[in-house]
Each structure stands twice: as C-alpha cells, then as structure tokens.
Amino acid sequence: MVATATTADAGVRQAGAHIDIRGVSHWFDVPAGPLQVLDDIDLSVKPGEFVALLGPSGCGKSTLLRLVAGLEPATAGRITQDDAPITRPDPSRIVVFQDPTLYPWRSVWDNVALGLQARGVLKAQRGRVDEALKLVGLTDFAKAFPHQLSGGMAQRVALARALVNDPQLLVLDEPLGKLDSLTRIAMQSELINLWQRAGFSALLVTHDVEEALFLANRVIVLSDRPARIAAEIVVDLPYPRHRGHARLAELRHEALRHLGLDATW
Numbered sequence: 596m597v598a599t600a601t602t603a604d605a606g607v608r609q610a611g612a613h614i615d616i617r618g619v620s621h622w623f624d625v626p627a628g629p630l631q632v633l634d635d636i637d638l639s640v641k642p643g644e645f646v647a648l649l650g651p652s653g654c655g656k657s658t659l660l661r662l663v664a665g666l667e668p669a670t671a672g673r674i675t676q677d678d679a680p681i682t683r684p685d686p687s688r689i690v691v692f693q694d695p696t697l698y699p700w701r702s703v704w705d706n707v708a709l710g711l712q713a714r715g716v717l718k719a720q721r722g723r724v725d726e727a728l729k730l731v732g733l734t735d736f737a738k739a740f741p742h743q744l745s746g747g748m749a750q751r752v753a754l755a756r757a758l759v760n761d762p763q764l765l766v767l768d769e770p771l772g773k774l775d776s777l778t779r780i781a782m783q784s785e786l787i788n789l790w791q792r793a794g795f796s797a798l799l800v801t802h803d804v805e806e807a808l809f810l811a812n813r814v815i816v817l818s819d820r821p822a823r824i825a826a827e828i829v830v831d832l833p834y835p836r837h838r839g840h841a842r843l844a845e846l847r848h849e850a851l852r853h854l855g856l857d858a859t860w
C-alpha cells in the first residue's frame with residue numbers, strides 16, 4: 596500500500612522517496628578493534644511505503660537509520676535515494692528522535708519554523724508553518740512554549756518541525772518511545788494519518804512489536820549484531836487497522852518467533 600496525498604489542506608504533498616540499501620555493511624573503530632555492526636543489508640523502501648525495523652537491543656538499528664539519513668557513510672555497500680547516492684544529510688530526509696529536542700526559549704511556532712529559517716526561506720513560506728501545525732492539531736498552541744506542552748504535544752511539535760520541510764523520507768528513531776502507553780497509542784494513529792495525508796516514505800525503528808505491526812506495510816526483523824535481515828513480515832492489512840485484528844495477533848507471534856522469543860500469551 597502506498598500512501599496517497601489527497602487532502603487539499605494538507606500542505607505537505609511530496610512524493611515519497613525510493614530508498615535502496617544494497618550490500619551495506621558497517622564497522623566502528625573501538626579500542627578493542629573493529630566492531631562490525633551491520634552485515635550485508637539489502638533493503639528497499641518503496642515510494643510512500645512505511646517500513647519498520649525490529650531487532651535486539653544494540654544490533655545496529657539506529658546505525659542503519661544514521662546511514663540512510665546521510666549522517667555518516669557506510670563502510671561498504673551503497674545507499675541511494677531515487678537512484679542518487681546518499682552522501683550527506685538533506686532536508687528531503689528528516690530524522691525524528693525519541694527526544695523532541697525543542698528549543699525551550701522559542702515558541703511552538705518558532706520551533707516548527709526552524710528548518711525554513713535555516714534554509715533562508717521562512718519569509719516566503721510562513722504559511723507552511725501554520726499548515727504543519729494544523730496537520731498535527733496544534734494550531735491553538737502556536738504561541739505556547741515547550742514547558743507548557745505535554746510529552747505527546749512536544750513530540751507532535753517535533754513531527755510538525757519535520758513535516759514543514761516536506762520530507763520525502765521520514766526517519767523515525769523510536770519517536771514514541773518516551774510517551775506513556777495511552778498517549779503512545781493515540782500518537783500511533785496520528786502518525787498514520789500524517790503519513791497517509793503527506794505521502795512521505797517512512798523508516799521506523801521501534802522496540803514495540805505491536806507498534807511496528809500497527810504502523811508498517813512491512814516489518815524487517817534484524818538479527819543480533821552484526822545485524823543481518825532475519826525476516827521480512829508483510830503486514831497485509833489495510834489502514835486504518837483494528838488493533839484487535841486476529842491477523843495482527845498472528846503476525847505478532849511470527850515476529851516474536853523471529854526475535855527468538857516464545858510467545859506463550
């Protein structure tokens with residue numbers, strides 16, 4: 596399933612990026628010697644697709660996201676966006692982390708405006724900030740400051756700050772990981788709404804098996820470090836998904852089995 600941008604007021608209507616990861620391996624130099632973190636990863640994210648990565652702690656998930664974001668080069672292999680090699684960060688690929696990292700002295704509006712300001716286009720594109728705030732339902736909080744927001748609201752500001760750049764790829768590193776479970780569930784649905792309206796491709800790292808299955812078109816299970824692709828689970832359910840769907844329970848069982856966990860619930 597590919598997200599489509601049909602909402603006239605969405606304001607963010609970029610085609611999703613096609614990301615291709617071919618034969619990627621990665622090592623870090625640590626005092627004990629070279630530490631291999633990724634081992635021959637082949638993976639693609641189709642335009643408008645939502646792909647989630649699951650894997651044991653420390654296996655290399657965030658490292659793979661950093662390589663895709665262009666924050667560092669892979670030791671071996673090739674990563675392309677729409678057939679062009681990814682060599683550096685680019686506003687078409689935005690990373691959202693677990694911590695919203697808002698500037699406390701800037702209002703919500705000014706935090707969201709940061710990317711446009713940095714690129715010197717804010718004056719001409721002020722309306723985009725309003726549109727992004729509308730997308731995440733925070734129009735009424737435009738003048739608020741970060742200390743006046745709940746954790747969920749702060750993370751919605753972080754998403755608006757990403758969306759204002761019209762990303763073709765959203766790189767999501769445990770973006771809901773610090774939220775309480777009820778807020779997290781609500782934000783999962785919001786994230787799907789945003790994705791369907793905006794049309795970006797998404798690559799998500801999460802530790803939450805249910806979250807991965809609820810959100811993604813495909814869930815990639817990685818092995819222990821050095822990470823290899825252990826399994827690919829196609830989530831063959833339309834959106835919006837029902838959390839109690841029997842198929843999700845089946846797929847959860849499958850994912851846990853690939854993660855080496857015996858699902859005896």
Ligand SMILES: Nc1ncnc2c1ncn2[C@@H]1O[C@H](COP(=O)(O)OP(=O)(O)OP(=O)(O)O)[C@@H](O)[C@H]1O
Nearest residue numbers: 623624625632650651652653654655656657658659
């Ligand atoms: N810059 C770095 N220098 C050296 N080692 C690093 C560096 N970044 C990550 N590592 C190591 O690479 C391995 C993979 O780290 P990474 O953060 O990618 O794992 P992860 O799967 O995202 O972990 P978690 O699920 O716990 O967040 C870890 O052993 C980590 O210590």
